[in-house]
Amino acid sequence: MIITGNDKQEISQLQDYLATEFEMKDLGGLKYFLGIEVARSQQGIFLSQRKYVLDLLTDTGMLDCKPADTPIVQNHHLGEYPDQVPTNKERYQRLVGRLIYLKSTSGYFTFMGGNLVTWRSKKQNVVALSSAEAEFKGMTKGICELLWLRKLLTELGYKPTSTMNLFCDNKAAIAIAQNLVQHDRTKHVEVDRHFIKQKLEAKVFQFPFVKSEDQLADILTKAISSKALHNSLDQLGIGDIYAPT
Template sequence: MRSIPLTWLPRLLVLSPSPKVLLFIRLPRPNITYVVSMVSQFMHSPSVSHRNAVDRILIYLKSAPWKGLMFSKNGDLEVIGYTDADWAGSIADRRSTSYYFTFVRGYLVTWWSKKQNVVSRSSAEAEYRGMAHGVCELLWIRRLVTELGFKPGKQMELHCYNKSATDIAHNLVQHDRTKHVEVNKHFIKEKIEKKIIRLPFVKSEDQLADILTKAVCGRVFHDSLTKLGIGDIYAPT
């Protein structure tokens, strides 16, 4: 995948400062998904600070036009996902945002971020709603690769570092704290019982989806990009 041309983007943003332009910029660049999703929320009524943030995104892109995703042949057809959510992250309405990464054969193939439709009353609920989206994505990828004749030979993995959310997924007992996520709970539990997916616990420092939920330090950010397979697309192979 080659980087998109950047020379015309500042002029296009001046002419049409819409969320669609920013979303187009981030399509081949998962490393800017978080910041683009944040500034896109204010593009209908931007302030000077929002425009300054957009300018900084463009400066970052122009400073590293060679960064992109590279793919090569790998014999192990393994499907893995990482899911995360920022609980009540939106200051305006206190809704949470769900994020996930999915890998096939060790290579990043899809990534997604979207604000949840309702306000979550706990971090476990926010994570669980995000987990449901991650499961749906894994099921879609499984169906796609099966139609292509490459059915995964083992359970797909969905990594989540919120222990409460993973405990809810494995716990059959319903109680007052989980009634409001009952539909998602049964959906995920069904896939676990059918051995389609499994939910291994992942440590916070190994949660790749963190760069989609919050601003992290430079070391963590660049380390995550390496793990995601984002590197120099012009480097000799």
């Protein structure tokens, strides 16, 4: 459990209360949680999954493999090889699950004050009938994340006062969210559409259009060039804190 706040006395009282109900131990400042390392410096707080990735490579016997520029080869086509030795099904499923937890059709980044605070990349639980619908489902998940962060900040005493921006590179998905007219092609996402429309009318969100080449979330959902990948990482403020200086 992570406890945060700006009142040390209240945090201490909460810890004392929880200790009366559960067997607990104070581990001090946050260093490692759910596969994410937390490092602090004068520049700020850095999050890293280095240990998680190294453990994953060790378990799969790939620790000595050469690094690649991008996680996925562009325009790669999967093939079937008759002479291929079957893999262990349970081991394969376990590995895929771990990869999904680390890196997927819906993906988004959330910024607060210009800083990357949350991100997600996850396979959608329904089959999208079009790219617009896939983008639309991703928008819905992004909005839910923003609403959660808005509520969390409000509880911490920092209620957002300005309209939040959700950048999307699909004009059709934006049109679906803003158009009150129902269409046959969107009837199976009507619940999401009305939810988004309600938040738009309340001016909680707005949907600025962003060019595909400037869409940072693409690195979570598809294979892109090495140049685009590293440009996105720079804009996201993602760096290797363990790299030699």
